[in-house]
Amino acid sequence: MTQSLTLDSISAHYGSTQVLENLSLAVGEGELVSLLGASGCGKTTTLRLVAGFLQPTSGTITLGGRDLTRLPPHQRDIGLVFQNYALFPHLSVADNVGFGLKQRGISGDAKTKRVGAMLDRVGLAHLADRLPAALSGGQKQRVALARALVIEPPLLMFDEPLSNLDAKLRIDMRVEIRQLQRANGTTSVYVTHDQEEAFSISDRVAIMHAGRIMQLDTPEILYQRPANAFVARFVGFENLIAMKVVERDGAKITAEMAGGIRLTLPLEQFGAIPDSFILACRADGLQVTDNAAMEGIPATLGLRTYLGRAYQYQAETPAGALIANGPLTRPLDAGVTAKLVPVPEQCTILAPEAV
Amino acid sequence: MTRNIHPLLIAGTVLVFMFLVGPLIIVLGAALSDTTYLTFPPQGLSLRWFENIFQIDAFRRTIFTSLQIALLSTVIALIIGIPAAYALNRHRIQLPGWLSTLFILPVLVPELVLGFSLLKNLAVQFNSPIYLSLLFGHSLIVLPYVIRVISASLASFDFSIEEAAISLGSPPLKTFFTILLPNVRSGVIAAFILAFITSINDVSISIFLTGPGLSTLPIQLLAHMEQFFDPTVASVSVLLMLLTVAVMAVVERTLGLTFLAK
Numbered sequence: 191m192t193q194s195l196t197l198d199s200i201s202a203h204y205g206s207t208q209v210l211e212n213l214s215l216a217v218g219e220g221e222l223v224s225l226l227g228a229s230g231c232g233k234t235t236t237l238r239l240v241a242g243f244l245q246p247t248s249g250t251i252t253l254g255g256r257d258l259t260r261l262p263p264h265q266r267d268i269g270l271v272f273q274n275y276a277l278f279p280h281l282s283v284a285d286n287v288g289f290g291l292k293q294r295g296i297s298g299d300a301k302t303k304r305v306g307a308m309l310d311r312v313g314l315a316h317l318a319d320r321l322p323a324a325l326s327g328g329q330k331q332r333v334a335l336a337r338a339l340v341i342e343p344p345l346l347m348f349d350e351p352l353s354n355l356d357a358k359l360r361i362d363m364r365v366e367i368r369q370l371q372r373a374n375g376t377t378s379v380y381v382t383h384d385q386e387e388a389f390s391i392s393d394r395v396a397i398m399h400a401g402r403i404m405q406l407d408t409p410e411i412l413y414q415r416p417a418n419a420f421v422a423r424f425v426g427f428e429n430l431i432a433m434k435v436v437e438r439d440g441a442k443i444t445a446e447m448a449g450g451i452r453l454t455l456p457l458e459q460f461g462a463i464p465d466s467f468i469l470a471c472r473a474d475g476l477q478v479t480d481n482a483a484m485e486g487i488p489a490t491l492g493l494r495t496y497l498g499r500a501y502q503y504q505a506e507t508p509a510g511a512l513i514a515n516g517p518l519t520r521p522l523d524a525g526v527t528a529k530l531v532p533v534p535e536q537c538t539i540l541a542p543e544a545v
Numbered sequence: 546m547t548r549n550i551h552p553l554l555i556a557g558t559v560l561v562f563m564f565l566v567g568p569l570i571i572v573l574g575a576a577l578s579d580t581t582y583l584t585f586p587p588q589g590l591s592l593r594w595f596e597n598i599f600q601i602d603a604f605r606r607t608i609f610t611s612l613q614i615a616l617l618s619t620v621i622a623l624i625i626g627i628p629a630a631y632a633l634n635r636h637r638i639q640l641p642g643w644l645s646t647l648f649i650l651p652v653l654v655p656e657l658v659l660g661f662s663l664l665k666n667l668a669v670q671f672n673s674p675i676y677l678s679l680l681f682g683h684s685l686i687v688l689p690y691v692i693r694v695i696s697a698s699l700a701s702f703d704f705s706i707e708e709a710a711i712s713l714g715s716p717p718l719k720t721f722f723t724i725l726l727p728n729v730r731s732g733v734i735a736a737f738i739l740a741f742i743t744s745i746n747d748v749s750i751s752i753f754l755t756g757p758g759l760s761t762l763p764i765q766l767l768a769h770m771e772q773f774f775d776p777t778v779a780s781v782s783v784l785l786m787l788l789t790v791a792v793m794a795v796v797e798r799t800l801g802l803t804f805l806a807k
Contacts (some may be wrong), residue, residue, distance in 0.1 A: 242706070264713075266712070269712070270708070270712040275702060277706070278706060278710070293713055
């Protein structure tokens with residue numbers, strides 16, 4: 191039942207504005223891929239192109255070998271879950287869920303049975319006769335989910351399905367969505383702007399920016415080894431420092447940054463390091479110390495904030511403003527001169543580019 | 546719980562009510578008068594002037610014409626207005642802002658001017674049949690009401706509901722009838738009633754577009770008044786009022802009048 195989705199060199203325009211640029215994406219059978227990005231990055235456009243509500247200017251969309259590109263939306267057989275639920279206000283819960291079956295010529299007992307079974311699965315069997323207006327947000331989203339799943343679509347797509355729910359329910363619902371998706375093995379595309387949501391439920395995540403996919407990988411790789419500066423910043427590498435290798439010595443290299451400051455970095459942690467590179471560090475990856483003997487980036491500390499697990503400092507260095515964390519045992523005041531010591535496990539190496 | 550209400554406020558309220566209700570009471574009283582001339586307060590009580598309406602052939606015919614024109618022009622306006630309101634709301638972002646104003650123009654232009662230009666440029670120029678010209682004119686003046694009212698109920702309609710239906714396999718045209726229309730039902734009913742009342746009470750357009758052998762009730766009323774000064778005029782007015790009140794009562798029962806005030 192489930193099928194793979196392929197987008198091949200898709201470009202799309204709103205009037206003369208290009209919103210997608212030569213975008214290619216392959217979602218494997220049974221896989222859940224999230225499109226993650228800020229508003230205006232093209233993630234919803236991508237979803238609407240696949241659904242058929244928008245037409246690409248070029249490129250092809252195929253689902254299980256079937257070319258969807260010119261197919262009208264009602265013939266595409268895709269389950270959609272909307273941000274605002276989009277339930278039919280004049281139909282009962284059962285009729286909402288049964289709507290897609292009715293379009294497929296399934297009626298009578300067969301329909302009642304499938305609707306009943308689906309409502310059981312989302313735990314709403316007791317509300318079958320209610321109108322949507324009488325449901326809570328979470329219940330509405332379950333009905334929307336049931337309505338999309340009951341037609342057993344080869345592809346499910348979610349457009350920010352949890353944005354209108356409160357924080358606690360959001361976490362419960364995303365687990366529920368993932369469980370249902372896994373159990374059915376339905377190929378899925380999930381659009382969201384919430385990084386935690388995307389990372390927690392996806393097999394792979396596509397981070398999008400300005401109509402392009404910046405990186406498509408598993409959440410683990412994205413989080414630890416971003417491929418470029420944009421993704422690095424997106425996943426929380428606050429400090430990007432341009433460096434040049436000045437000396438290679440077996441398992442270590444020495445590299446220099448602006449202001450002539452040198453650091454020694456172990457090769458085993460980073461693998462191959464090109465002659466010119468960017469050292470990307472999370473705030474946790476730069477430890478603040480007032481021990482002047484340590485090798486690190488000399489800094490003048492600025493504002494200190496309390497994170498619970500550490501103190502965070504705004505620091506002025508010859509390489510620019512950086513953000514670094516220091517131990518709770520030793521709070522340092524603004525104006526103190528300190529060293530920022532890179533922690534290789536919390537840092538990664540990026541190819542040089544315009545930062 | 547008591548509140549201090551300023552005596553001037555009470556006086557003002559009473560005056561406004563008298564201003565609104567007073568003429569209606571006078572017309573109703575005059576219609577029930579037993580005299581052969583218009584008078585208030587009524588002298589004697591009689592329903593004979595109501596009987597008189599149906600005895601005068603011209604009134605009988607024009608009541609029928611008025612109802613027919615009102616019904617047909619309303620249906621025509623709905624057939625044009627619902628899709629137009631749909632398009633204006635569905636594609637509001639892509640469409641230029643002045644486009645929706647364009648559809649309101651017929652009520653902005655003085656109706657006398659509209660009626661005259663329809664007479665000159667339609668009835669005279671193309672020698673179009675009177676009935677068709679009249680129907681066209683009425684459709685034109687009720688169309689803005691239809692579009693306004695349907696737009697108001699579409700403004701709160703979430704079009705992703707329509708997309709949800711389409712994604713579930715319902716073709717767009719079928720979706721329009723099975724999903725969209727049932728959800729703007731109240732708007733359609735309100736539009737129907739408003740358009741119907743507007744048409745049946747219209748004088749300014751009809752006065753230009755009626756002609757030999759074809760007249761509407763308000764026009765016939767005007768003609769009758771030129772010759773007679775009997776309470777028939779008042780009783781026809783009461784009849785029109787009752788029709789309007791009946792229609793408003795239906796609105797009130799289905800949606801509440803607050804809907805129209807929006």
